[in-house]
Amino acid sequence: MEKWFGDIVADVFSPEKSKFKSPLILLHGLWTGNWCWDLWGTHFSNLGWECWAMNLRGRFGERAREALKELSFDHCVEDLRRIIRVPEIPPVLLAHDIGGLIAQKAVEEEKVSALILLxxxxxxDIPVIPPRPLRLFRLKYWPLFFFRRPFRPEPRDFNQTWLASLPEVERPRIFQRVVPESSQLISELFQRRVGIDRAGILSPILIVAGTEDRVIPPGALRQLALRLGAEFKEFSNHGHWMMEEPDGEKIVAEVHRWVMQTLGEEILEAEST
Structure with missing residues (x-):
């Protein structure tokens, strides 16, 4: 079911009976949209969560391409902050890829009950040695950043990085839904312009990493966990696109368990306590 928050649209996954006071906001990453949460949104709703899988600008509407030409990191942060402000009780926020960096920035000023970074x-300020596939990816597409035109990578390049841990037979289905992305947004990311003020983040944090990630090295995420005072969980045989990798439901169960252990009855509906 679609739900509009002003000019921002989200897919809502509603449980048969809601168990929690707050919704679970799901934020996607580069070259994708809220469709990447279809499996996990269903898993979480089966556990009693109402999930709002939001779309950033440029993923919908007749003027999507024009929106992407102007899309910046700050625009994405503001879109997320607008959604965070909607619930009466601060939401739980789960964000993937660049969505995770957007989330870190957004919660400097907006309160969430818990933050999960996938x-x-x-x-x-976190030192990173990018995996070789990402270095080659960045080198190949770097000239496109200067044209300020949205683009999407070639299938082979996306498969060797973002989708590398997915079964090969699944990759074409997912790549068919990959959308163009803002070159300005990617340029800001690869030039590493974004800093985070840890003092402004008040919620408990969980960082989830895959041992086979060819985009974000797990070592950098361990350093981020230390920097943020976050709990860190690493999953063997998982890469960057955990939401649709085999056994992803086990990660959902671990995330759900962490939220319950961390927030306890604070997050439960009154009739469920």
Missing amino acids: SPFVPR
């Missing part, structure tokens, strides 16, 4: 990009 293979997030890291702020500029």
